[in-house]
Amino acid sequence: MSALATLIPETTTAGGFLLVLALVLPLAGVFAALILGGCNARRVAMLTIPLGLALAVAIGVELVQTGQTVIYLLGGWAPPLGIALRADGLSAAMLLTTTVVLLGVALFARDDFETPENLREARAPFMFWTLLMAVWGALNAVFLAGDLFTLYVALELLTFAGVPLVSLEGHSETLRAALRYLLFALLGSVLYMLGAVLLYGAYGTLDIAILAERVRPGMLCFAAVALMTVGLLAKTALFPLHLWLPPAHAGAPAAASAVLSALVVKGSWFLVVRLWFDVMPGVVTFSAAQLLGGLGSAAIVVGSVVALRQERLKLLVAYSTMAQIGYLFLMFPLAFDVSGNGPVHGFALAGGLLQVISHATAKAGMFMAAGLIYAALGHDRIADLAGVARTMPITVLAFALAGLALMGVVPSGAYLAKKLLLDAADGSGQWWWTIVLQGGAVFTAGYVVLVLASVLRRRSEPLLLVSRVSRLSELVALALSAGSLLLALAALGPVPGEFVSSSFAPKEMGVLLVVFLGGSLLASGLSRRSLLGAAGANAGVMRRIAAGVGESFELADGVIRRWQFASISLLMLAILFGGALVWGAPPS
């Protein structure tokens, strides 16, 4: 992280070639798939992704053994003339998460995207496997690139690979969702580029490490940070810029939704982290971070409540992604100190990183489970899911475990992340984020309980299945969800043990009980139907008021997701961020 700045002048480190391999491997896969064509695309992906996993592990081992950032200078030219690839702890963790999730997605989609035997080539499978490797290559470039322009190109590649994944099925609704996604993402990326141009104009370099030494707070720098931040937020779909996310993530095939939701939105999030903590630690201010955290909190509340109002499972999961993206931005204010100038990190960064990893795995598992239910029943209307738990126990278990992991039940990654962030909130004297962190779990519990109540309901007549789902796919979904739920145990090494208590400690059980009760209350109040499926005719006044609240949230979301509203919010946010940077800057 901050060690980056002290590494000038740099040289290629011993393990540097690994970074080049991590970039070349997925792209070589894309080209091989394009040349070999047809059914070979799947074979190429199945071959390269495990290799990539080994590579990601090797980069992690190299990083831990040397204890230094792994660097590769392209062509031996040092920045600012040349371009550097760098991998620090953050990059290595993201690389590893990406390959693990991609491996899961590849196994999950093995049967779904199989070229039919009587054909030499089918469009959907061929495109899916090629785009999967393209997304992977673009993400690796985002994690490893060392300068703002290469990052711009990598982000664009990520969008270009992600957008066609949305419209793989080619219905007009999904095409429309893909086009909205692309156009809004382009607006975001052009603002990012404008910021990068301004920085080059002022400092004569785009290299992250060199910029970090040269930047000084000033109007130009504030404008650049504000433009780049909102541009990236548009691509991450943070509230109120989420207009494209629900239809795009809900309309894509399950395997593609898992990639989009678990990985693609994290690419631009990662870049915000890089920008704020690596490039601009001396420029970003406490008040700008508060604004970012505030947007995150709004995303949690609005996303969760609108998720409760959905009638289709995949849309519910898509809105849950919108809420979870909000969580990822809570680490920004917590990395600051109320009194201090500039970020102080503490455990907040580690907490945020852990949250991303646990969300990536849990959300991939959740989307897979939702997709399996859709495939088996031929629909995903939440109201008609009774009896599913009996017929598809593994899938429902995967969904439940993913839900628990997102709620932050011990020993999930989200639990440890919450502990770290709560610690940071205490340490930096920002008690108000404690409320958001604790309350967020209740909202998450709401929509998880809603779905579970529906699938666990008894069904009088036998459930008719449209198709059989593959056992492998079910197990992959389960493995990813369970992995997220057990993540805290894996993270115990780097994190002090006092943060993790036993799952059955009275305090944890008490919290869990409160979260579940609160969630059930929310679900029964705000959802369209009463939780237990009883007739809603004798609804009380409270229930009617709650329904009204839910409805107004839904209406508000509809307005916010209008194109004009969202793009004007984007510009307003740029101005707000600029203002927060100017007024929050320490007097010089």
Add this chain to the structure above:
Amino acid sequence: MSATTLFGLCGALLVGVGIYGLVVNPQPLRKILSFNLIGSGVFLLFGVVARRGAALGMGGDPVPQALVITGIVVAFSATALAVALLLRLHDASGTASLTTKESPEPSDT
């Protein structure tokens, strides 16, 4: 007014016109063209930035020129992808609108 300021103002104007078009015009094709306008404005600004190199007795700083070329390629690919999606949308639904007919705003079904 120096040439640099003039070019800078032109760039700002292009970005402004492009953002206006992107926000208010409902037609996707116009939005794509507006995106290209914003892109041109940014590239023009980058070109102006390259003039900094002239102070050192060079014709200009070569780095922004290389980056602008890359940027143009990226913007071109983006335009091609957007137009291709738009054509597919027109084929599939008969209209080239970002909003559905039944509701003024897209429904999520």
